[in-house]
Amino acid sequence: MTALTLTNVNKSFGNVEVLKDINIEVEDGEFVVFVGPSGCGKSTLLRVIAGLEDVTSGEVRIGGELMNLTPPSKRGIAMVFQSYALYPHLNVRKNMSLALKQEGQTKQVIDERVAKASKMLNLEPYIDRYPSELSGGQRQRVAIGRAIVREPKLFLFDEPLSNLDAALRMNTRLEIANLHQQLDASMIYVTHDQTEAMTLADKIVVLRDGRVEQVGSPMELYNNPANQFVAGFLGAPSMNFFPASVVGDSADITMGVRPEDLFLADDGPLAAKVTHVEHLGGDTNVIAMMQGHQVTARLFGQHHVDTGQEIQIGYTPDRSYRFDTHGARLA
Amino acid sequence: MNKARQNPLNTAAMHGALILYTLIALFPVFVIIINSFKTRRAIFREPLALPDSESFSLIGYQTVMKQGDFFLYFQNSMIVTVVSLTFILLFGAMAAFALSEYRFKGNLLMGLYLALGIMIPIRIGTVAILEMMVATGLVNTLWALILVYTAQGLPLAVFILSEFMRQVSDDLKDAGRVDGLSEYTIFFRLVLPLVRPAMATVAVFNMIPIWNDLWFPLILAPAEETKTLTLGSQVFIGQFVTDWNAVLSALSMAILPVLVLYVIFSRQLIRGITSGAVK
């Protein structure tokens, strides 16, 4: 069964169209990530699914039922906000149990679920503290706990990790992945962090300017991007683009090659001058200028390359992409 | 800033300035209170002297008490002030919440209309208000005063509170909605506690003008049983003779309740200021 179906969803604020003709399906138990540049409408889409915004036109179905007019609390969803949004005047236990009380659950059920969630998230030592007495990571776990206790069919996360530092972000990311396995519920997760998108998702939805650019598994999108935008958006460092005239093809065609598909070769077809070298230990990123176009080559292992050095670069033609002037992929 | 704080010279200067200001501000109050305990002659001979065994007298307080209705006046003032403040805060906060939280047609216009009252003094409409009160039979009731003061206080209250409510995190309100809280619960349980410092500010700004007002009590409710304290004290001020003992005693007693209310609100005020600073 499908957990969520969006059919021709449009959303405007006044005469600003923010979401344009969105069609998305989320299967039961699937982990779907929305990515896209800032302002492309990810949060708005999530809020439309949650029922915090009404659609201008189109259908929102959750678990097969039409939910266009259903208030957020009756949609069987739970949402985790970027700013945690914990109730400042309630302690951790009450923060988690509030929604259950509103639903009219018995005290026994409430205690049971809160205990289970706080065990799952290691929140037991903090259960009687107030949000102001918790660190950022702990607050985020409480926010996740508040979502878990409701046992929703669909979890909505809006950039839940963006306020955490790098180490904590990685831990919490793993925790969310674990949760997904344990809970066996569908999750929709908004982020503009590549790594989160690639590692967590069963399915990635790439959005731009309120439109869906492409939907697919992380590897599908990585290996087979539908257009130049998706190709450039996924992957770090991002794909190199240069006019095909550099390799003797039409200047109307844009070539795209991923940094890891470029290599140093004395007989390589591309001549370039090194402008910068990044030694990352495991990898070496060589940034070079090639006929006025900057390209990045990601070399595995440690290489000795000097700034200013003239190099020849080779690439694998069958791992290169070609796009027309509008950015559409050419075969 | 930290350095400036630690420097003892700066600290001394800062405290010096604050103490000086406190003295200046408290001086008139002090003069009123000491003179209320003196004989009439002593008041005029040495207005700044403390009462001693010779000049000490409770005659002013006795006159005020004998006047009999003083407690009624007191009660009237208290009712009018507290009820008006309650209405101003409640309705002001509700209007502010609607303006800051909901998108509807004419939201901006409505906000401007409500704020217009800040610039137009309500006393301009005194004649019309009096006519309205006569027509509705509210003249010489406390309701007349309460309604007028509520109207007078609302514009600034809506203006200040909606500014503060806009700063309350949207995510918090949305989290409440997802958790199934009604809009009323969100308003009363989530938003109001977070704008408490602003509420205290509004309360303090409105309290003193209402308590001290002479104009509307004189025009709308001059009857004996609805007189407020300020109006009641006027009986001691005559065109030819003024009973200064009684006036000063009445004023001294009138200060007390305002002081108590102020202490209650100012605690919120200070908490609001410091919590904002730490964030």
Ligand SMILES: Nc1ncnc2c1ncn2[C@@H]1O[C@H](COP(=O)(O)OP(=O)(O)OP(=O)(O)O)[C@@H](O)[C@H]1O
């Ligand atoms: N209430 C609103 N009224 C008018 N325009 C809005 C409103 N909310 C969002 N928008 C507009 O909708 C667009 C999409 O906003 P949204 O918050 O969904 O972006 P986003 O993809 O979540 O961006 P970010 O990654 O920065 O969070 C933005 O251009 C924004 O200005």
Ligand SMILES: [Mg+2]
């Ligand atoms: Mg967003």
